[in-house]
Amino acid sequence: MNRLPIDPALAWESLPALLDGLKVTMIITAIPLVLGLALAFPICFARMSERRLPALLAEIFVVFFRGAPLLILLYLVYYGLGQIAALREGPFWILFGSPFGCAIVALALNHAAYMTEVLRGSLMAVPGGIVEASEALGISRRNIFIWVRMPLAIRYGLKAYQNEVISFIKGTAIVSVVTITDLTAVANTIFEQTYDPFTPILCAAAFYWAFVNLIRVGFTLWGRWLNRHNAEIVEVTVAAPVRGTALRRLAGLVKVTP
Amino acid sequence: MTNLSPADLAGYLRQLGEGALITLELFLASFAFAFVFGVLIGVVTLSRNRLVQAAWRVYASIFMGVPTLLVIFLVFYGGSAMLMTVLGELGSEIDISPFGAGVTALAVVYAAYIAELVRGAIENLPKGQFEGARALAIPPIIMWGKVILPQVMRLALPGLVNVWSFMLKETPLVSLAGLQDLVAASKIAAGATKEPFIFFIATALVFIAFSAATLKLATILEIRLDRGLRREPNARTARADA
Numbered sequence: 001m002n003r004l005p006i007d008p009a010l011a012w013e014s015l016p017a018l019l020d021g022l023k024v025t026m027i028i029t030a031i032p033l034v035l036g037l038a039l040a041f042p043i044c045f046a047r048m049s050e051r052r053l054p055a056l057l058a059e060i061f062v063v064f065f066r067g068a069p070l071l072i073l074l075y076l077v078y079y080g081l082g083q084i085a086a087l088r089e090g091p092f093w094i095l096f097g098s099p100f101g102c103a104i105v106a107l108a109l110n111h112a113a114y115m116t117e118v119l120r121g122s123l124m125a126v127p128g129g130i131v132e133a134s135e136a137l138g139i140s141r142r143n144i145f146i147w148v149r150m151p152l153a154i155r156y157g158l159k160a161y162q163n164e165v166i167s168f169i170k171g172t173a174i175v176s177v178v179t180i181t182d183l184t185a186v187a188n189t190i191f192e193q194t195y196d197p198f199t200p201i202l203c204a205a206a207f208y209w210a211f212v213n214l215i216r217v218g219f220t221l222w223g224r225w226l227n228r229h230n231a232e233i234v235e236v237t238v239a240a241p242v243r244g245t246a247l248r249r250l251a252g253l254v255k256v257t258p
Numbered sequence: 259m260t261n262l263s264p265a266d267l268a269g270y271l272r273q274l275g276e277g278a279l280i281t282l283e284l285f286l287a288s289f290a291f292a293f294v295f296g297v298l299i300g301v302v303t304l305s306r307n308r309l310v311q312a313a314w315r316v317y318a319s320i321f322m323g324v325p326t327l328l329v330i331f332l333v334f335y336g337g338s339a340m341l342m343t344v345l346g347e348l349g350s351e352i353d354i355s356p357f358g359a360g361v362t363a364l365a366v367v368y369a370a371y372i373a374e375l376v377r378g379a380i381e382n383l384p385k386g387q388f389e390g391a392r393a394l395a396i397p398p399i400i401m402w403g404k405v406i407l408p409q410v411m412r413l414a415l416p417g418l419v420n421v422w423s424f425m426l427k428e429t430p431l432v433s434l435a436g437l438q439d440l441v442a443a444s445k446i447a448a449g450a451t452k453e454p455f456i457f458f459i460a461t462a463l464v465f466i467a468f469s470a471a472t473l474k475l476a477t478i479l480e481i482r483l484d485r486g487l488r489r490e491p492n493a494r495t496a497r498a499d500a
Contacts, residue, residue: 067469068462069427071434071441076462079445079454167424173325177434184327197336201328209323 007199014190014200021186022207028182029169031104036111043112044119058116065113070106070171077106078178099178107172114164122157123149155226162219166212173208183207270447270457277443278464284360284439285429289422291365296372301402303373304380314373321370327431329367334359334435360432364425371421379413380406412483419476423469440464 047058065073081096082088095101126149134144176185187204191197303314321329333340337354345352383406391401411418430441444461448454 063466064462067427067466069430069441069465071430072444072458072462072465075441075445075448075454076458079448080458083452083455170325173327174431174434184325184331187328188331191331191335197332197339201332201335205320205324205328205332208325208328209320212323213319 006202007196010190010194010196010199011203014186014203017186017190018183018200018203018207021181021183021204022211024180025169025172025182025184025208026211028100028103028107028172028175028180032107032111033165033168035104035108036115039108039112040115040119043116044123047116047120048123062113062116065109066117070110071174071177073106073110074103074174074178077109078102099175099180103175103178103180107168107175110171111164111168114168115161118157118160118164119153121160122153125156126152155223158219158223158226162216165215165219169212169215170208266451270451273443273447274440274457274461277438277440280357280438281429281440282468284357284364284432284437285426288361288364288368288429289425291361292368292372292421292425293418295365295369297376297407299369299373300376300380303377318370318374321367322374326363326367326428327434330360330363330431330435333363333366337362356432356435356437359435360429360437364428364432368421368425372418375414375417375421376410378417379410382413383409408483408486412487415476415480415483419473422472422476426465426469426472 043058043061046054047062049055049058068076077096078099081102095105130148130152131144134148139148172182173184175182176188179185181189183204187200190200194200299314299317303310305311334354334356337359338352341352341354387405387409388401391405396405430439433439433442433445440461444457448457451457
C-alpha cells in the first residue's frame with residue numbers, strides 16, 4: 001500500500017461515473033423534496049384542524065413516517081407494496097414496480113412527515129395579533145394565509161427547513177440498497193472492482209460535501225434576501241440593543257441608503 | 259392472509275428479538291461514545307487557539323456534510339488499512355467487525371453534532387458563572403464538573419434529545435455493512451416468509467415505541483436537570499405569600 005490514501009489516477013478515471021451518480025442523487029433529492037412539500041401542506045392543515053378525526057389521522061401519519069427509520073420505509077415500499085395484489089394490477093404499478101418510483105415514494109412520505117412538523121412550528125410562531133389584525137381588516141382567510149401568515153412562517157421556519165433539507169440529502173445515500181445507482185452506489189461499485197477502500201468513498205464524500213454546502217449557501221442567500229427589509233428596521237432601532245447576531249451581521253452587509 | 263404457522267412465527271420473533279438487542283447495544287454504545295467525545299470536544303474547542311479552531315471547523319464541516327452511510331463504509335472497508343498506518347504491523351492483526359465499524363462511525367459523526375450543541379450551550383451560559391467559580395478559587399475540574407457542565411446539560415438537553423432520536427433512526431444503516439441487527443433480521447424474515455408488510459411494519463413500530471419510551475425518560479431528565487431553576491421561583495412565591 002502506498003502512503004497516500006487517495007489514488008489520483010483512479011479518482012480521475014472514475015470521475016465520469018461519480019458525476020453520473022451525483023446526477024442521480026440530485027434527481028432523487030429534488031423530486032421527493034417537491035412532492036413531500038406539496039404533501040406536507042394538506043397534512044399540516046389536517047394536523048392543525050379543530051376536528052378530531054383529521055387531526056388524529058395526520059398525527060398518526062407524522063408519528064409513523066417520522067419515527068420509522070428511512071431504511072425500513074424504503075424496504076416497506078419496495079418489498080411490501082408488491083404484496084398487495086390490487087396494487088400490482090392497478091395503474092400505479094408503473095410507479096411502484098420500479099425501484100426509482102419506490103425510492104421516491106418512500107423519501108417523499110418521510111420528507112412530508114418532517115415538513116408537516118416544520119410547517120406547523122413555523123405557522124404557530126406567527127404572532128396571533130397579526131392574524132387577528134388582518135381579520136379585523138376584513139381580509140379573507142385565504143388571503144391572510146397567502147399574504148400574511150406564510151411570508152412570516154417562511155422566515156421563522158427557514159432554519160428548520162434548511163436543516164431538514166440537508167439531513168434529507170444525506171439520507172438519500174441509502175437508495176443504493178434498492179439498486180439505484182446513486183453516488184453511494186457508484187462509489188461502492190468502484191470499491192468492489194478495485195478494492196481501494198479510500199479513493200472512491202472519499203471522492204463520493206467530497207461530492208456530497210460540496211452538494212450539501214451548496215444548498216447551505218443557497219439557503220443563507222435566500223434568508224438574506226427574505227430579510228432584506230430588516231436592515232432598515234435595525235437602522236431605526238439602532239439605539240436599542242440588537243438581539244441576534246444574524247441581524248447585526250445583516251446590518252453590516254446591507255448598506256441602507258437614506 | 260398470512261401463511262405463518264405459530265411455530266415459525268415464534269422462531270422469527272426470537273431472531274427479531276436477538277436483532278433488536280444488537281441494535282440496542284449498537285445504539286447505546288455509539289451514543290455513549292458520541293456523548294463523551296462530543297462533550298470533550300465541545301469543551302476543548304472553546305480554546306481561542308487558531309489551530310484548535312481550524313481543526314474543529316474542518317472536523318465539523320466534514321462530518322456534518324457527509325452521509326453517515328459513507329462514513330460507515332469508509333470505516334468498515336478502510337478501517338484495517340487506517341489502523342495499519344497508525345499502529346504499524348500490530349494494526350493488521352485487528353479485524354474490523356461491522357459492529358465496531360458502526361460504533362466508530364456513528365460516534366465520530368454524532369460527536370460533532372453533540373460538540374456543536376455543547377459549544378452553543380457553554381457560550382449561552384452567563385459569564386458570571388465562570389467568574390464566580392474563579393473568584394471562589396474553585397479548581398477547574400470541580401468548576402467544570404459541578405458548576406458549568408450541569409448547567410450546560412440543562413441548556414443542551416432539547417438538542418441532545420433531538421440527536422438521540424435522529425441517531426436511533428440512523429443505526430439501521432450499519433446493517434448495510436453486514437451487521438445482523440433488527441433490520442437485517444426482519445429483512446431475512448420478510449424474504450423467507452413472503453410477508454414483508456408484517457415484519458417491516460413491526461420493526462418500524464419497535465423503533466417508534468423505543469423513541470416514544472425514551473422521550474418520556476427525557477422529560478423526567480429535564481425535570482431533574484431543571485431542579486435548580488424550579489426551586490427558586492417557588493421559594494420566592496412562598497416568601498411573597500408569607
